[in-house]
Amino acid sequence: MSKTSSAARPPPPMPTSKDDIVNTWNYLEWGVDRLMYSLKDGVDLKTYMSLYTSIHNFCTAQKAVTQHTSLSSNHRGAHLLGEELYHRLNDYLKRHLAGVHSEMVKHSDEALLTFYIKEWKRYTTAGTYNNHLFKYLNRHWVKREMDEGKKDIYDIYTLHLVRWKDDMFGTTQNAVMGAVLRLVEKLRNGETIEHSKVKDVVASFVSLGIDEADSTKPTLDVYRLCFEKPYLEATSKYYEAESAQFLAENSVVDYMKKAEKRLDEEKERVSLFLLQEIMQPLMKTCEQALIAKHAGVMRDEFQVLLDNDREEDMARMYKLLARIPEGLDPLRSRFEAHVRRAGHLAVEKVADQGDNLDPKAYVDALLEVHAQYAALVKNAFTGESEFVRSLDNACREYVNRNKVTQKNSTRSPELLAKHADNVLKRSTKATEEDDMEQMLNQVMTVFKYIEDKDVFQKFYSKTLAKRLVNGTSASPDAETSMISKLKDASGFEYTNKLQRMFQDMQTSKDLNQAYDEWRNEHIDAEDRKNDIDAYYQVLGTGFWPLQPPGTTFVPPNEIVKTYERFQTFYSNKHAGRKLTWLWHLCKGEIRANYVKMGKVPYTFQVSTYQMAILLMFNDSDTVSYDDIANVTMLQKETLDPSLGIMLKAKVLTAKPDGAPAQSGTSYTLNHDFKNKKVKVNLNVAIKAEQKQEAEDTHKTIEEDRKMLMQSAIVRIMKSRKQIKHAQLVSETIAQIRSRFSPKVPDIKKCIDILLEKEYLERLEGDELGYLA
Template sequence: MTDLPKSNDLTATWTFVEPGLQLIIGGSEENSGVTPQMYMNVYSAIYNYCVNKSRTPQNLASSTTNQSSLLVGAEIYKKLKDYLITYVSSLKKKQNESFLEFYVKRWTRFTVGAGYLNHVFDYMNRYWVQKERSDGRRDIFDVNTLSLLTWRDVMFKPNSDLLIKEILEQIRLQRENQVVDTRSLSVAIRSFVLLGIDTQDLKKQNLDLYTTLFETPFLEATKSFYAAESNEYLSSHNIVDYMRKAEQRINEEESRETLYLDEHSKKPLTDALNDTLIVAHSQTLYNEFNNLLDQHQIDHISKMFNLFNRVPSTLEPLAKKFSDYIETQGLNAIDNLLNDTQNEASKESVTNEDGSIAPKKPNVSKSQVDPKLYIKALIQVYQIYQKIVSSAFQNNPIFVKALDSACRSYINVNSIAKPLNSKSTSKTPDLLAKYSDNLLKKNKDADATSDMSVDDIMIVFKFITDKDAFETHYRRLLARRLIHGTSSSEEAEESIIQRLQTENSLEYTSKMTKMFQDVRASNELKILFKEEVTRDWENSKNIVPDFQPFILAETMWPFNYNKTNFQLPTDLVPTYTKLEEIYQSKHNGRILKWLWSLGRGEIKANLSKPGKPPFTLSMSLYQMAIILPFNENDSYSIGELMELTGLDNQTIIASIVPFLKYKILNQSPLGQDNLKNSETKISCISEYKFKRLKINLFNGVKLEQKQESDDAEKEINDDRKMFLQACIVRIMKARKNLSHTNLINEVIQQSHQRFNAKIIDIKRCIDLLIEKEYLQRGENQTYEYLA
């Protein structure tokens, strides 16, 4: 092959290059080496033929012929095409090899040779092939593409069924943990992609061949294999073992994707695995979920979540089961707390009329439940499942929402707060406010509040639906702490208010903030009062110098002013007069309304033996008005005390009972019923014997507990009516005209942050605003805003 053939002789040229083509494309195994000299000779012979034929004199003589028509290659292109068909048809597998082995070996060699062959015919590719395709000939291809198409038509298509069968068999064996040649699988499957040639656009990848002939049967075989395996495995193993097996199989298939599948197959394969291994057995997994929660198997729960997370549609039913489970646990925790409280109460005994002792019948009201135990029971359930949401469910929004929904349900409606289908208001806001009060009040027993925290308050606050009720109850207790000086820390108080404001709104805590401002202003007034008394000491000897006045904004504080006939004790009149004088000099025109029922003070009682220190008695202002007259006389009738103090019989009785209990005053005749008699005598003892020198006689909380609850409920209802009316006016002012349904929906949406508005209450507020001429009814159940 050292002498090149004549450049214008097709037969000689082809006879010269054909042995070289045989070696390049991978012909005889005995003579498979291709030398550089031989390669260049073949290239040169083809090049010379194409160039020479394009420049023949007869072609050059025609001046009217287009230059592109001079390009020649059809004869040699046909020779090559016939040769490739003959070559591929001649390939036969050996008896001792499978078709897959034969196919992979010959395909690998053929594709390498086709690449070299493409270079050999480079001149023809660049000129003649390109010209023909630009002229619209879509049956003409570059040599590499021609080689692949020849292989597809002659070798691949006639044997595709056998090839796919053997590929799928190898994959099945691999799934059964047998060793297979993964490289051969990869090459064979890759050939499906390479042979998917779009003859209209060679640059465009066409996966029709791959998806139709391989991917579809592969996915069907995969589903069939794993459906049978999963059913058999579940029949002899538990759910936890199955989840491990499913996870292992999915990981194996993902590795298989990387090794020899096309990118296109990843999603269909993932869907097939999900449907077969997860969705098909989802109900069985759901049924086991509660058992895993009972056993607190976080790792197994996490494994179940990871499986279901592959199929988002399966998460909602799991989240629903999770929510129902949490709600049940929360309700059970409260039921257990109520039962424990009743059991403790039943341990107490009573004495019967015949002198026998019998167990006391438990009659535990919701108000008697310890707020700390109640709030801790709520929080404990939340914290257990919040950890599961965090660790097992990776804070997935669906499960965060499920946890919130369940907590909101059992926290607001349970056997203590509000039985199911009850129309009463939930007691949780009230109990949470009392829990806060216990935490923030001064407490001699530090251990009693050691496990209580502000975080507990905020956790439960997040879930209560009647946030306005909590604000009312909390503000009432805050007012008591501020007025009576029982708050443990002003910083702690303000910290909670700041967090409530962050969680809700500035408007939500506006009244509380104003209360602190009033207390600070009152402290300044106290200092001014003391300075005035000290400056004019001669004329102020009858004034109490340590008097602490509280000047409160009437609309911000939860105290109701009731005009009474109460007569201030003579000893306190100078102090009262001096304060009025100082305040009016600073704030001319303001009217002070005195809340006598909230007054408290201390009295020194010289009832000890001579030489011993006096007793210090802490009491309400009403009690002071009752006890001070005994400085003048040793005995008064109930009627005389009523006349001296201006108090009614019920208040007199409630105020005297603590004195009788501690035996500072004596009653004649004895008996609770006799206290209602205005002729009953009350006398003061001359010498008092008691171990402690300080005695707290104040029973205001007990006196006003029922009234306090009623006032709070009334305030909540009144505030809600005003809030709903404000919402309606605000909405209608912006819309001018709105249908009944849309107005109801918008009011519910705007009030959701404070409380769950009832439709009947909204309707009543609409009717009230129509009466006030804010709105008027229009046609077709609409309302119009009246400017």
């Protein structure tokens, strides 16, 4: 039946008999034809209602005829009439689609798509009208058949789709899909296409997904098999060919830009004309062709980008390789090795200074590498946790094992503590609060990577003690801030003693105020005038890392009365407590009335030992070495450096000139002394003493470590009662790793010590037991 004849022929007469199937169908076929071919003109409302009425009359006529018969025959009659109408419409659709198919095969490529879409839209729109027209049939006969589980019975609209799927789709879908793929290839090649054509084809494929078990539930099976699968295969083939050719003619960096652009384009096309469900498989297909196939080539380029600080290109590579499984693992390992090398090179540049290595230069070298690559991780690798881990591993390696630490594995924490001391010391150059906080954060950055945190703690506590005792801290707030940071990083136990040192300083401040009040009440004004102006710090023995004086010493008479008076006050206030005077930490100022800068006498800042020596010159301008030694009782190791500093500053002169510090040498006040400053600091640390102090600190650390390992072993054994030797070693390492990295032989020695002390016993099978 041609389109022209069906649209042009006049309508047949409306059936007069309600159960006349021939006339009823002739009338209905004319109406369906009008809807199928002449949608623009269609049928008027009156004609549409007459068509609808004829279907209603036909379907209800049989009920009236058979209403006095049995239920089964009534049902059977209605069933047969409904079936006849349904099958006539089904046959009509077959004939109609045969005509459409014969026309369609004459077209190809875009013309084929245009024809297919036009016919599909006209056919499905007509199907919608027909579905309304046959509503009564749908509601009664079709519903009853479907409820009884009859196969191949659908509502009228679904019947239209089934017929298209069976009579048109099976023979044309390959040609249609081929045309779609060629159209998309044109788009990928930079040509402009009509997106709507692909979108309409996708919609038609989706609509044809009819569930055989339940036609009311659409599926995506047809779409996935007939559109998605070939689309993905064509995509893979296209990009495999393009990427191979592009890489052969261009650089890796240019290829990455190209791949990035292609991925963005494909993602954008999904929203333009594809189904959202294709996004994930399409991206995986593109990533396989564009990235996974060439991942090795990109990774080989990574080292070049690292060496040349090509951050933007590394970011691009990261984003691409992050898309594929395990794509970044080789990059992380190469990045870690690169940072480690950079750290070692940075340390080597400053390592040649030996024992005179500047702590700031060393720490700055460590920080510079960390800062550079931390910024790279943040900017290029989006701060990804695994890259952060690689950075941390590399930094931990070069901070703890480098050229500086070859001879002494604890050199890093020692130098970091000295650098922290320099940062927190009061200097002539005022430090902004923000700068101070930034410098403390930098110290903590390196501290995070230090393995021997107990070494840092020892040296830091010693330098903190000196700053507090000598009053050289830049800021109490900065000190407390640093301790807070250490506490956050390593826990309360790590900073407990540091906090107690601060408490002692506040207690001493309150104690001095109480002492002043006591003096005013108990000492007459005349005696108070003769007192030396003094400030006392009472420090708890268990919390301060302070050694007793290394020499005998007799304090000068001028200060004896003053400190004895304080001692009386303290004994009355705290009965049973004993004060031990740490003379090597005491200091004071002496006014040199014999020599002046203009009219102002010089003031010498001295240690207590130097004070005792200089006070002897109140009685004579010249004093012998032997007299000084006998009066002060200082040992030669302390006396000689104290005199040496005053000789170097030209406060004293030796006779004979240039004579060494020994019996027979005499010393005279230099009345021609001159200095650019009114206050002259003679209380200078002696390098030999500093070196000895560092050695003593390391010895203390070793002893502390033995005790820490032993206490950890006892704790483990107390809870376990019995344990294998190897397991005890591994658990001990796990417990104290946060403080330092213990060596297995050292742990074994500690186990042997505890066996000897009968804390542990050997059992059968390499087991150890706990002895309560």
